[in-house]
Amino acid sequence: MNTVARFEHVSTHIFAEAWQKAASSFSGPEPDPSRIPLPRRATAGSAGYDFFAPAAFTLSAGESILIPTGIRAIISEGWFLALFPRSGLGFRYRLQLDNTVGIIDSDYSHSDNEGHILIRLTCDSKDHKTLSVPAGAAVAQGIFLPYGITSDDDATADRNGGFGSTDSRKVR
Numbered sequence: 001m002n003t004v005a006r007f008e009h010v011s012t013h014i015f016a017e018a019w020q021k022a023a024s025s026f027s028g029p030e031p032d033p034s035r036i037p038l039p040r041r042a043t044a045g046s047a048g049y050d051f052f053a054p055a056a057f058t059l060s061a062g063e064s065i066l067i068p069t070g071i072r073a074i075i076s077e078g079w080f081l082a083l084f085p086r087s088g089l090g091f092r093y094r095l096q097l098d099n100t101v102g103i104i105d106s107d108y109s110h111s112d113n114e115g116h117i118l119i120r121l122t123c124d125s126k127d128h129k130t131l132s133v134p135a136g137a138a139v140a141q142g143i144f145l146p147y148g149i150t151s152d153d154d155a156t157a158d159r160n161g162g163f164g165s166t167d168s169r170k171v172r
Helices: 012-025 087-093
Strands: 005-009 049-052 056-059 064-068 071-075 079-085 095-097 102-105 118-123 131-133 138-146
Touching (some): 056 118, 071 102, 079 087, 079 095, 087 095
Antiparallel strands (some): 005 071, 064 118, 079 102, 079 138, 095 118
C-alpha cells in the first residue's frame, strides 16, 4: 500500500468564510471545524475515505447543498483525490456531485483557501424521496489515484483556488 497523502483540518477563519455561504442549508449552529472527523476508511479493504457532514441537513428531490467539509488533503506529487457520493446514497436517493467527480489536485492545498474541500451534492430522486442527513454522517468518499503526464508536458502555472481556477479561458 502506498502512503500518498494526509488529511488536516482547515483553519477556523477559512471554514467560517465557507460556512457563511452555506449555513442556511444546515440545521444548528456553525460547527467547530476542529471537531469534524478527518476522513477515514470504514474497513481495511475500503478504497474510499469517508467525508462527514459537518451539520445536519435535509435535501428534497431536485435540491442541492454546498458542504464545507473543514478538511484539506496534503497529497504527494503524481497523485490526486477523486471524490464521489457514498454508494448507498447514490442508489437510494440518486445523490450525486454536481461536477460528477470531484478532482482534488496535489497543489490545491497551497491555495489561499488552504485547499478547503467543498462538496456540492444534489438529490436527484425520481421517486421524490427526501434525504435527511444527521451531523457526522458519511456523505461522500474520496479515493487517491495516480496520474501520468505526456512527454511534451509544459505546465508551469501556479494554482490559487478551486472550481476552474486553472483555466485561463473561462467557460461562461
